[in-house]
Amino acid sequence: MGRWNSAAALALLSLWMAPPALADKIDDVVKAGQVRCGVMLDFPPAGFRGQGNEPDGFDVQTCKDIAQALGVKSVVVETSSSDRVPALVANRIDVLIASTSPTLERAKTVAFTVPYTAYTNVILTRVDGGIKSFDDLKGRSVGGVTGTTTEAVMLAGLQGWGQGRDKYTGYGTEIDSYVALSQGKVDGLVVSNTVGSVLGQTPQFKNLAVIGNAPGAADLCAIAVNKRDGELLRWLNLFLWQQTRSGRYAELYKKYFGLGTPPALTADGTY
Amino acid sequence: MTFDYEFHWRTVLEDLPDLLAGALVTLEVTGLSIAAGVPLAIALGALLRGPAATRVPARCFVEAARNTPCLFQIYLFYYGLGALGINLSSFLVAVIAISLNNAGYLADTYRSALQAVPVQQRSAARSLGMTFGQTSFHVVLPLMARIVYLPTVNQMIWAMLNSSLGTLIGLRELTGVTQFVQSRSFRTLEFFLATAGLYYLLAKALMAAASLYGRRLTREAR
Numbered sequence: 001m002g003r004w005n006s007a008a009a010l011a012l013l014s015l016w017m018a019p020p021a022l023a024d025k026i027d028d029v030v031k032a033g034q035v036r037c038g039v040m041l042d043f044p045p046a047g048f049r050g051q052g053n054e055p056d057g058f059d060v061q062t063c064k065d066i067a068q069a070l071g072v073k074s075v076v077v078e079t080s081s082s083d084r085v086p087a088l089v090a091n092r093i094d095v096l097i098a099s100t101s102p103t104l105e106r107a108k109t110v111a112f113t114v115p116y117t118a119y120t121n122v123i124l125t126r127v128d129g130g131i132k133s134f135d136d137l138k139g140r141s142v143g144g145v146t147g148t149t150t151e152a153v154m155l156a157g158l159q160g161w162g163q164g165r166d167k168y169t170g171y172g173t174e175i176d177s178y179v180a181l182s183q184g185k186v187d188g189l190v191v192s193n194t195v196g197s198v199l200g201q202t203p204q205f206k207n208l209a210v211i212g213n214a215p216g217a218a219d220l221c222a223i224a225v226n227k228r229d230g231e232l233l234r235w236l237n238l239f240l241w242q243q244t245r246s247g248r249y250a251e252l253y254k255k256y257f258g259l260g261t262p263p264a265l266t267a268d269g270t271y
Numbered sequence: 272m273t274f275d276y277e278f279h280w281r282t283v284l285e286d287l288p289d290l291l292a293g294a295l296v297t298l299e300v301t302g303l304s305i306a307a308g309v310p311l312a313i314a315l316g317a318l319l320r321g322p323a324a325t326r327v328p329a330r331c332f333v334e335a336a337r338n339t340p341c342l343f344q345i346y347l348f349y350y351g352l353g354a355l356g357i358n359l360s361s362f363l364v365a366v367i368a369i370s371l372n373n374a375g376y377l378a379d380t381y382r383s384a385l386q387a388v389p390v391q392q393r394s395a396a397r398s399l400g401m402t403f404g405q406t407s408f409h410v411v412l413p414l415m416a417r418i419v420y421l422p423t424v425n426q427m428i429w430a431m432l433n434s435s436l437g438t439l440i441g442l443r444e445l446t447g448v449t450q451f452v453q454s455r456s457f458r459t460l461e462f463f464l465a466t467a468g469l470y471y472l473l474a475k476a477l478m479a480a481a482s483l484y485g486r487r488l489t490r491e492a493r
Binding site for chain 2: 081165169171179180228
Protein backbone atom coordinates (compact mmCIF):
# COMPACT_ATOMS: atom_id res chain seq x y z
CA MET A 1 0.00 0.00 0.00
CA GLY A 2 2.74 2.36 1.05
CA ARG A 3 4.59 1.54 -2.11
CA TRP A 4 1.56 2.47 -4.28
CA ASN A 5 1.17 5.71 -2.42
CA SER A 6 4.75 6.72 -3.04
CA ALA A 7 4.47 5.67 -6.69
CA ALA A 8 1.40 7.88 -7.09
CA ALA A 9 3.14 10.73 -5.29
CA LEU A 10 6.13 10.30 -7.55
CA ALA A 11 3.91 10.36 -10.64
CA LEU A 12 2.20 13.53 -9.43
CA LEU A 13 5.52 15.10 -8.58
CA SER A 14 6.94 14.35 -12.01
CA LEU A 15 3.86 15.93 -13.62
CA TRP A 16 4.33 18.99 -11.49
CA MET A 17 8.00 19.18 -12.24
CA ALA A 18 7.66 18.62 -15.99
CA PRO A 19 8.77 21.76 -17.78
CA PRO A 20 5.68 23.67 -18.93
CA ALA A 21 5.37 24.50 -22.60
CA LEU A 22 7.41 27.71 -22.80
CA ALA A 23 5.20 30.74 -23.30
CA ASP A 24 7.02 33.47 -25.14
CA LYS A 25 6.42 37.20 -24.98
CA ILE A 26 3.90 37.15 -27.86
CA ASP A 27 1.83 34.60 -25.93
CA ASP A 28 2.03 36.80 -22.81
CA VAL A 29 0.90 39.88 -24.72
CA VAL A 30 -1.98 38.11 -26.44
CA LYS A 31 -3.12 36.52 -23.18
CA ALA A 32 -2.94 39.86 -21.35
CA GLY A 33 -4.90 41.47 -24.19
CA GLN A 34 -2.60 44.45 -24.21
CA VAL A 35 0.80 45.51 -25.44
CA ARG A 36 2.65 48.04 -23.29
CA CYS A 37 4.89 50.43 -25.21
CA GLY A 38 7.49 52.67 -23.62
CA VAL A 39 7.50 56.01 -25.44
CA MET A 40 9.35 59.26 -24.74
CA LEU A 41 6.58 61.85 -24.65
CA ASP A 42 8.98 64.82 -24.51
CA PHE A 43 10.26 64.33 -28.03
CA PRO A 44 7.75 65.80 -30.51
CA PRO A 45 6.67 64.93 -33.10
CA ALA A 46 7.71 61.33 -32.33
CA GLY A 47 6.15 61.40 -28.88
CA PHE A 48 4.14 64.16 -27.19
CA ARG A 49 0.86 64.84 -25.42
CA GLY A 50 -1.85 66.26 -27.62
CA GLN A 51 -5.06 68.02 -26.74
CA GLY A 52 -6.68 66.41 -23.72
CA ASN A 53 -3.24 65.19 -22.57
CA GLU A 54 -3.54 62.12 -24.79
CA PRO A 55 -0.22 60.62 -25.93
CA ASP A 56 0.29 61.15 -29.64
CA GLY A 57 3.06 61.16 -32.21
CA PHE A 58 4.83 58.88 -34.66
CA ASP A 59 6.03 56.50 -31.94
CA VAL A 60 2.62 56.39 -30.24
CA GLN A 61 0.88 55.63 -33.54
CA THR A 62 3.43 52.90 -34.28
CA CYS A 63 2.51 51.36 -30.92
CA LYS A 64 -1.18 51.48 -31.85
CA ASP A 65 -0.44 49.77 -35.18
CA ILE A 66 1.47 47.02 -33.37
CA ALA A 67 -1.47 46.52 -31.01
CA GLN A 68 -3.92 46.38 -33.89
CA ALA A 69 -1.79 43.81 -35.72
CA LEU A 70 -1.61 41.68 -32.56
CA GLY A 71 -5.33 42.14 -31.95
CA VAL A 72 -4.80 43.64 -28.50
CA LYS A 73 -5.17 46.97 -26.74
CA SER A 74 -2.27 49.45 -26.75
CA VAL A 75 -1.01 50.94 -23.51
CA VAL A 76 1.45 53.83 -23.78
CA VAL A 77 3.82 54.11 -20.82
CA GLU A 78 5.81 57.33 -20.65
CA THR A 79 9.50 56.53 -20.24
CA SER A 80 12.07 59.27 -19.84
CA SER A 81 15.38 58.83 -21.61
CA SER A 82 17.08 57.14 -18.66
CA ASP A 83 14.00 55.11 -17.69
CA ARG A 84 13.92 53.29 -21.02
CA VAL A 85 16.08 50.32 -20.06
CA PRO A 86 14.86 49.96 -16.44
CA ALA A 87 11.28 49.92 -17.77
CA LEU A 88 12.16 47.08 -20.14
CA VAL A 89 14.13 44.91 -17.76
CA ALA A 90 11.64 45.36 -14.92
CA ASN A 91 8.92 44.27 -17.35
CA ARG A 92 6.91 47.46 -17.01
CA ILE A 93 6.78 47.64 -20.80
CA ASP A 94 6.86 45.01 -23.55
CA VAL A 95 8.41 47.08 -26.34
CA LEU A 96 10.38 50.31 -26.38
CA ILE A 97 9.47 52.70 -29.19
CA ALA A 98 11.52 55.75 -28.29
CA SER A 99 13.73 56.97 -31.17
CA THR A 100 16.56 54.80 -29.89
CA SER A 101 19.77 54.50 -31.91
CA PRO A 102 20.76 50.82 -32.06
CA THR A 103 24.47 50.98 -31.27
CA LEU A 104 26.42 47.73 -30.89
CA GLU A 105 27.30 48.78 -27.34
CA ARG A 106 23.64 49.16 -26.37
CA ALA A 107 22.72 45.93 -28.19
CA LYS A 108 24.70 44.05 -25.52
CA THR A 109 21.97 45.13 -23.09
CA VAL A 110 18.72 45.11 -25.11
CA ALA A 111 17.69 43.58 -28.45
CA PHE A 112 16.97 45.87 -31.39
CA THR A 113 14.67 45.39 -34.38
CA VAL A 114 15.48 46.55 -37.89
CA PRO A 115 15.17 50.36 -38.23
CA TYR A 116 11.65 51.81 -37.98
CA THR A 117 12.41 55.48 -38.53
CA ALA A 118 15.34 57.69 -39.45
CA TYR A 119 16.51 61.14 -38.51
CA THR A 120 18.94 63.40 -40.26
CA ASN A 121 21.12 65.38 -37.91
CA VAL A 122 21.29 69.09 -38.60
CA ILE A 123 23.14 72.05 -37.13
CA LEU A 124 21.06 74.52 -35.16
CA THR A 125 22.57 77.93 -34.53
CA ARG A 126 21.56 81.56 -33.96
CA VAL A 127 20.58 83.61 -36.98
CA ASP A 128 23.12 86.28 -35.97
CA GLY A 129 25.77 83.82 -34.76
CA GLY A 130 27.95 83.93 -37.89
CA ILE A 131 28.07 80.14 -38.15
CA LYS A 132 27.77 78.94 -41.75
CA SER A 133 28.91 75.32 -41.51
CA PHE A 134 29.69 72.61 -38.99
CA ASP A 135 33.42 73.41 -39.12
CA ASP A 136 32.70 77.05 -38.19
CA LEU A 137 31.88 75.67 -34.72
CA LYS A 138 35.54 74.75 -34.22
CA GLY A 139 36.80 76.55 -31.12
CA ARG A 140 33.33 77.87 -30.25
CA SER A 141 31.14 76.89 -27.31
CA VAL A 142 28.83 74.08 -28.31
CA GLY A 143 26.11 72.11 -26.53
CA GLY A 144 23.87 69.07 -26.60
CA VAL A 145 21.66 66.89 -24.44
CA THR A 146 23.50 64.44 -22.21
CA GLY A 147 23.26 60.86 -23.40
CA THR A 148 21.73 61.46 -26.84
CA THR A 149 22.92 60.38 -30.27
CA THR A 150 23.07 64.01 -31.41
CA GLU A 151 25.45 64.64 -28.51
CA ALA A 152 27.66 61.83 -29.78
CA VAL A 153 27.80 63.52 -33.21
CA MET A 154 28.90 66.79 -31.61
CA LEU A 155 31.51 65.07 -29.43
CA ALA A 156 32.87 63.25 -32.49
CA GLY A 157 33.17 66.65 -34.18
CA LEU A 158 35.15 68.03 -31.23
CA GLN A 159 37.45 65.04 -31.38
CA GLY A 160 37.94 65.59 -35.12
CA TRP A 161 39.02 69.18 -34.45
CA GLY A 162 41.44 67.95 -31.79
CA GLN A 163 39.49 69.73 -29.08
CA GLY A 164 38.74 68.50 -25.60
CA ARG A 165 35.36 68.68 -23.89
CA ASP A 166 35.98 71.98 -22.13
CA LYS A 167 33.97 73.97 -24.72
CA TYR A 168 31.09 71.50 -24.59
CA THR A 169 28.04 71.71 -22.28
CA GLY A 170 25.61 68.78 -22.02
CA TYR A 171 22.15 69.82 -20.84
CA GLY A 172 19.46 67.83 -19.06
CA THR A 173 16.64 68.27 -21.58
CA GLU A 174 16.16 69.29 -25.22
CA ILE A 175 14.36 72.49 -24.30
CA ASP A 176 17.16 73.58 -21.94
CA SER A 177 19.65 73.26 -24.76
CA TYR A 178 17.50 75.45 -27.08
CA VAL A 179 17.22 78.16 -24.40
CA ALA A 180 20.99 78.02 -23.83
CA LEU A 181 21.60 78.44 -27.57
CA SER A 182 19.03 81.21 -27.81
CA GLN A 183 20.68 83.10 -24.91
CA GLY A 184 24.16 82.73 -26.38
CA LYS A 185 25.57 80.32 -23.78
CA VAL A 186 26.52 78.05 -26.68
CA ASP A 187 26.88 78.82 -30.39
CA GLY A 188 25.66 75.59 -31.92
CA LEU A 189 23.77 72.34 -31.33
CA VAL A 190 23.29 69.19 -33.34
CA VAL A 191 19.57 68.34 -33.44
CA SER A 192 17.28 66.06 -35.41
CA ASN A 193 15.90 67.57 -38.62
CA THR A 194 12.39 66.93 -37.27
CA VAL A 195 13.06 69.05 -34.19
CA GLY A 196 14.67 71.79 -36.28
CA SER A 197 11.57 72.16 -38.40
CA VAL A 198 9.30 72.46 -35.33
CA LEU A 199 11.55 75.05 -33.64
CA GLY A 200 11.41 77.49 -36.55
CA GLN A 201 7.72 78.01 -35.82
CA THR A 202 8.16 78.65 -32.08
CA PRO A 203 8.14 82.41 -31.32
CA GLN A 204 10.59 82.27 -28.43
CA PHE A 205 13.17 80.53 -30.61
CA LYS A 206 12.79 82.69 -33.71
CA ASN A 207 16.46 83.69 -33.43
CA LEU A 208 17.44 80.06 -34.11
CA ALA A 209 17.93 78.56 -37.55
CA VAL A 210 19.04 75.27 -39.13
CA ILE A 211 22.03 75.88 -41.37
CA GLY A 212 22.61 72.44 -42.85
CA ASN A 213 23.42 68.83 -42.12
CA ALA A 214 25.78 67.64 -39.43
CA PRO A 215 28.47 65.17 -40.50
CA GLY A 216 27.71 61.48 -40.46
CA ALA A 217 25.09 59.16 -41.90
CA ALA A 218 21.36 59.29 -41.15
CA ASP A 219 20.46 58.24 -37.63
CA LEU A 220 18.46 55.06 -38.10
CA CYS A 221 16.38 54.29 -35.00
CA ALA A 222 15.08 50.95 -33.85
CA ILE A 223 12.47 49.45 -31.55
CA ALA A 224 13.92 47.54 -28.59
CA VAL A 225 12.76 44.54 -26.60
CA ASN A 226 14.30 42.47 -23.84
CA LYS A 227 17.25 40.39 -24.99
CA ARG A 228 15.46 37.12 -24.32
CA ASP A 229 12.25 38.02 -26.18
CA GLY A 230 13.49 36.61 -29.49
CA GLU A 231 10.06 35.59 -30.79
CA LEU A 232 8.66 39.06 -30.26
CA LEU A 233 11.72 40.53 -31.95
CA ARG A 234 11.18 38.37 -35.03
CA TRP A 235 7.50 39.29 -35.13
CA LEU A 236 8.34 43.01 -34.87
CA ASN A 237 10.84 42.78 -37.73
CA LEU A 238 8.12 41.31 -39.92
CA PHE A 239 5.68 43.96 -38.72
CA LEU A 240 8.10 46.76 -39.65
CA TRP A 241 8.73 45.21 -43.05
CA GLN A 242 4.97 45.15 -43.65
CA GLN A 243 4.63 48.70 -42.33
CA THR A 244 6.98 50.05 -45.00
CA ARG A 245 5.75 47.77 -47.76
CA SER A 246 2.11 48.71 -47.21
CA GLY A 247 2.90 52.42 -47.36
CA ARG A 248 1.82 52.94 -43.75
CA TYR A 249 5.32 54.11 -42.78
CA ALA A 250 5.24 56.84 -45.45
CA GLU A 251 1.71 57.81 -44.37
CA LEU A 252 2.66 58.20 -40.70
CA TYR A 253 5.89 59.96 -41.57
CA LYS A 254 4.02 62.53 -43.65
CA LYS A 255 1.36 62.98 -40.96
CA TYR A 256 3.75 63.61 -38.07
CA PHE A 257 6.98 64.88 -39.59
CA GLY A 258 5.46 66.58 -42.65
CA LEU A 259 8.77 66.46 -44.42
CA GLY A 260 7.75 64.84 -47.72
CA THR A 261 9.43 61.62 -48.81
CA PRO A 262 10.29 59.47 -45.79
CA PRO A 263 13.96 58.57 -45.47
CA ALA A 264 14.98 55.09 -46.59
CA LEU A 265 15.35 52.62 -43.74
CA THR A 266 18.36 51.02 -45.38
CA ALA A 267 22.05 51.76 -45.54
CA ASP A 268 23.99 52.21 -48.78
CA GLY A 269 25.60 48.99 -49.94
CA THR A 270 23.68 46.73 -47.57
CA TYR A 271 20.08 46.14 -46.45
CA MET B 272 7.13 41.53 -11.51
CA THR B 273 9.49 39.40 -13.47
CA PHE B 274 13.05 40.54 -13.50
CA ASP B 275 15.16 38.89 -16.11
CA TYR B 276 18.46 40.70 -16.12
CA GLU B 277 22.13 39.94 -15.84
CA PHE B 278 24.16 42.61 -14.13
CA HIS B 279 27.34 43.59 -15.96
CA TRP B 280 29.49 45.23 -13.31
CA ARG B 281 32.60 45.20 -15.49
CA THR B 282 31.12 48.03 -17.59
CA VAL B 283 30.87 50.12 -14.43
CA LEU B 284 34.45 49.31 -13.45
CA GLU B 285 35.68 50.43 -16.87
CA ASP B 286 33.90 53.77 -16.52
CA LEU B 287 34.77 54.20 -12.84
CA PRO B 288 37.54 56.78 -13.53
CA ASP B 289 34.91 58.97 -15.26
CA LEU B 290 32.52 58.55 -12.33
CA LEU B 291 35.26 59.47 -9.86
CA ALA B 292 36.15 62.57 -11.89
CA GLY B 293 32.48 63.53 -11.62
CA ALA B 294 32.53 62.84 -7.87
CA LEU B 295 35.46 65.24 -7.56
CA VAL B 296 33.40 68.02 -9.17
CA THR B 297 30.57 67.17 -6.76
CA LEU B 298 32.98 67.59 -3.84
CA GLU B 299 34.33 70.87 -5.24
CA VAL B 300 30.85 72.36 -5.57
CA THR B 301 29.94 71.14 -2.07
CA GLY B 302 33.10 72.52 -0.46
CA LEU B 303 32.94 75.89 -2.18
CA SER B 304 29.23 76.32 -1.51
CA ILE B 305 29.74 75.66 2.22
CA ALA B 306 32.86 77.86 2.35
CA ALA B 307 30.84 80.72 0.84
CA GLY B 308 27.53 79.86 2.50
CA VAL B 309 28.72 79.83 6.12
CA PRO B 310 30.13 83.41 6.23
CA LEU B 311 26.98 84.57 4.43
CA ALA B 312 24.82 82.77 7.00
CA ILE B 313 26.76 84.39 9.87
CA ALA B 314 26.24 87.81 8.28
CA LEU B 315 22.55 87.07 7.74
CA GLY B 316 22.25 85.86 11.34
CA ALA B 317 23.69 89.16 12.57
CA LEU B 318 21.43 91.17 10.24
CA LEU B 319 18.39 89.22 11.46
CA ARG B 320 19.19 90.36 15.01
CA GLY B 321 19.56 93.98 13.92
CA PRO B 322 17.04 96.80 13.47
CA ALA B 323 14.17 96.58 10.97
CA ALA B 324 16.29 98.22 8.25
CA THR B 325 18.61 95.17 8.19
CA ARG B 326 16.19 92.58 9.54
CA VAL B 327 13.50 92.94 6.87
CA PRO B 328 15.70 92.55 3.76
CA ALA B 329 17.57 89.65 5.41
CA ARG B 330 14.27 87.99 6.32
CA CYS B 331 12.99 88.43 2.76
CA PHE B 332 16.11 86.71 1.40
CA VAL B 333 15.85 83.83 3.89
CA GLU B 334 12.17 83.32 3.09
CA ALA B 335 12.90 83.21 -0.65
CA ALA B 336 15.91 80.91 -0.28
CA ARG B 337 14.15 78.46 2.02
CA ASN B 338 10.76 78.32 0.35
CA THR B 339 11.64 77.82 -3.30
CA PRO B 340 13.16 74.66 -4.80
CA CYS B 341 16.92 74.61 -5.22
CA LEU B 342 16.39 73.57 -8.84
CA PHE B 343 14.42 76.77 -9.43
CA GLN B 344 17.22 78.81 -7.85
CA ILE B 345 19.80 77.18 -10.12
CA TYR B 346 17.63 77.82 -13.21
CA LEU B 347 17.13 81.44 -12.10
CA PHE B 348 20.87 82.09 -12.04
CA TYR B 349 21.56 80.19 -15.24
CA TYR B 350 18.70 81.12 -17.56
CA GLY B 351 17.41 84.14 -15.63
CA LEU B 352 20.75 85.94 -15.79
CA GLY B 353 21.15 84.57 -19.33
CA ALA B 354 18.00 86.43 -20.36
CA LEU B 355 19.73 89.62 -19.19
CA GLY B 356 22.75 88.77 -21.31
CA ILE B 357 24.89 87.57 -18.38
CA ASN B 358 26.15 84.08 -19.12
CA LEU B 359 27.99 82.42 -16.24
CA SER B 360 29.48 78.93 -16.46
CA SER B 361 27.53 75.94 -15.15
CA PHE B 362 30.09 75.44 -12.39
CA LEU B 363 29.93 79.04 -11.19
CA VAL B 364 26.12 79.06 -11.25
CA ALA B 365 25.93 75.82 -9.27
CA VAL B 366 28.34 77.18 -6.65
CA ILE B 367 26.54 80.54 -6.35
CA ALA B 368 23.01 79.11 -6.24
CA ILE B 369 23.86 76.36 -3.73
CA SER B 370 25.89 78.82 -1.57
CA LEU B 371 22.84 81.09 -1.33
CA ASN B 372 20.61 78.11 -0.62
CA ASN B 373 22.98 77.05 2.18
CA ALA B 374 23.04 80.58 3.56
CA GLY B 375 19.25 80.78 3.57
CA TYR B 376 18.86 77.49 5.42
CA LEU B 377 21.62 78.21 7.92
CA ALA B 378 20.74 81.88 8.63
CA ASP B 379 18.27 81.19 11.42
CA THR B 380 20.55 78.57 12.95
CA TYR B 381 23.34 81.14 13.13
CA ARG B 382 20.96 83.83 14.37
CA SER B 383 19.86 81.65 17.29
CA ALA B 384 23.46 80.60 17.93
CA LEU B 385 24.46 84.27 18.12
CA GLN B 386 21.60 84.77 20.53
CA ALA B 387 22.70 81.79 22.63
CA VAL B 388 26.12 83.28 23.36
CA PRO B 389 25.55 85.05 26.71
CA VAL B 390 25.87 88.80 26.41
CA GLN B 391 28.14 88.74 29.50
CA GLN B 392 30.78 86.87 27.47
CA ARG B 393 30.86 89.77 25.08
CA SER B 394 30.91 92.47 27.75
CA ALA B 395 33.62 90.61 29.65
CA ALA B 396 35.78 90.40 26.52
CA ARG B 397 35.26 94.06 25.71
CA SER B 398 36.03 95.06 29.32
CA LEU B 399 39.36 93.22 28.96
CA GLY B 400 40.14 95.65 26.16
CA MET B 401 39.40 93.34 23.21
CA THR B 402 38.13 95.07 20.10
CA PHE B 403 34.83 94.11 18.43
CA GLY B 404 36.76 92.03 15.90
CA GLN B 405 38.81 90.25 18.55
CA THR B 406 35.69 89.58 20.62
CA SER B 407 33.94 88.13 17.56
CA PHE B 408 36.81 85.90 16.45
CA HIS B 409 38.20 84.76 19.79
CA VAL B 410 35.06 84.60 21.92
CA VAL B 411 31.74 84.65 20.05
CA LEU B 412 32.53 82.49 16.99
CA PRO B 413 34.24 79.67 18.96
CA LEU B 414 31.23 79.52 21.30
CA MET B 415 28.85 79.52 18.32
CA ALA B 416 30.81 76.77 16.58
CA ARG B 417 29.69 74.12 19.09
CA ILE B 418 26.05 75.06 18.60
CA VAL B 419 26.09 75.22 14.81
CA TYR B 420 28.40 72.27 14.18
CA LEU B 421 25.75 69.59 13.61
CA PRO B 422 23.28 71.71 11.59
CA THR B 423 26.17 72.86 9.38
CA VAL B 424 27.33 69.31 8.70
CA ASN B 425 23.72 68.46 7.90
CA GLN B 426 23.54 71.34 5.43
CA MET B 427 26.82 70.24 3.87
CA ILE B 428 25.29 66.84 3.06
CA TRP B 429 22.25 68.63 1.63
CA ALA B 430 24.51 70.84 -0.48
CA MET B 431 26.22 67.74 -1.87
CA LEU B 432 22.89 66.14 -2.79
CA ASN B 433 21.63 69.45 -4.25
CA SER B 434 24.71 69.66 -6.46
CA SER B 435 23.25 66.78 -8.52
CA LEU B 436 20.73 69.32 -9.87
CA GLY B 437 23.65 71.00 -11.62
CA THR B 438 23.54 68.26 -14.23
CA LEU B 439 20.46 69.95 -15.74
CA ILE B 440 22.48 73.06 -16.59
CA GLY B 441 25.34 71.02 -17.98
CA LEU B 442 27.56 70.53 -14.93
CA ARG B 443 29.56 67.31 -15.31
CA GLU B 444 29.32 66.22 -11.71
CA LEU B 445 28.59 62.68 -10.52
CA THR B 446 24.97 62.57 -11.73
CA GLY B 447 25.80 64.15 -15.07
CA VAL B 448 28.59 61.68 -15.73
CA THR B 449 26.29 58.81 -14.74
CA GLN B 450 23.64 59.94 -17.23
CA PHE B 451 26.29 60.12 -19.92
CA VAL B 452 27.92 56.74 -19.37
CA GLN B 453 24.63 54.87 -18.88
CA SER B 454 23.31 56.14 -22.21
CA ARG B 455 26.35 54.69 -23.96
CA SER B 456 25.98 51.11 -22.78
CA PHE B 457 22.36 51.19 -21.53
CA ARG B 458 23.63 49.58 -18.29
CA THR B 459 21.31 51.99 -16.49
CA LEU B 460 20.64 49.86 -13.42
CA GLU B 461 24.31 49.13 -12.72
CA PHE B 462 25.32 52.76 -13.09
CA PHE B 463 22.48 54.16 -10.99
CA LEU B 464 23.20 51.65 -8.22
CA ALA B 465 26.92 52.41 -8.35
CA THR B 466 26.28 56.15 -8.22
CA ALA B 467 23.88 55.82 -5.29
CA GLY B 468 26.67 53.93 -3.52
CA LEU B 469 29.21 56.62 -4.41
CA TYR B 470 26.93 59.36 -3.03
CA TYR B 471 26.59 57.38 0.19
CA LEU B 472 30.36 57.06 0.47
CA LEU B 473 30.84 60.76 -0.29
CA ALA B 474 28.37 61.70 2.44
CA LYS B 475 30.16 59.43 4.91
CA ALA B 476 33.54 60.84 3.89
CA LEU B 477 32.30 64.41 4.37
CA MET B 478 30.93 63.51 7.80
CA ALA B 479 34.21 61.82 8.76
CA ALA B 480 36.19 64.87 7.62
CA ALA B 481 33.87 67.18 9.55
CA SER B 482 34.12 65.07 12.70
CA LEU B 483 37.91 65.65 12.80
CA TYR B 484 36.99 69.26 13.50
CA GLY B 485 33.89 68.38 15.53
CA ARG B 486 35.84 66.18 17.97
CA ARG B 487 38.12 69.10 18.76
CA LEU B 488 35.09 71.26 19.48
CA THR B 489 33.58 68.80 21.94
CA ARG B 490 36.95 68.12 23.57
CA GLU B 491 37.33 71.82 24.23
CA ALA B 492 33.83 71.88 25.67
CA ARG B 493 34.62 69.18 28.20
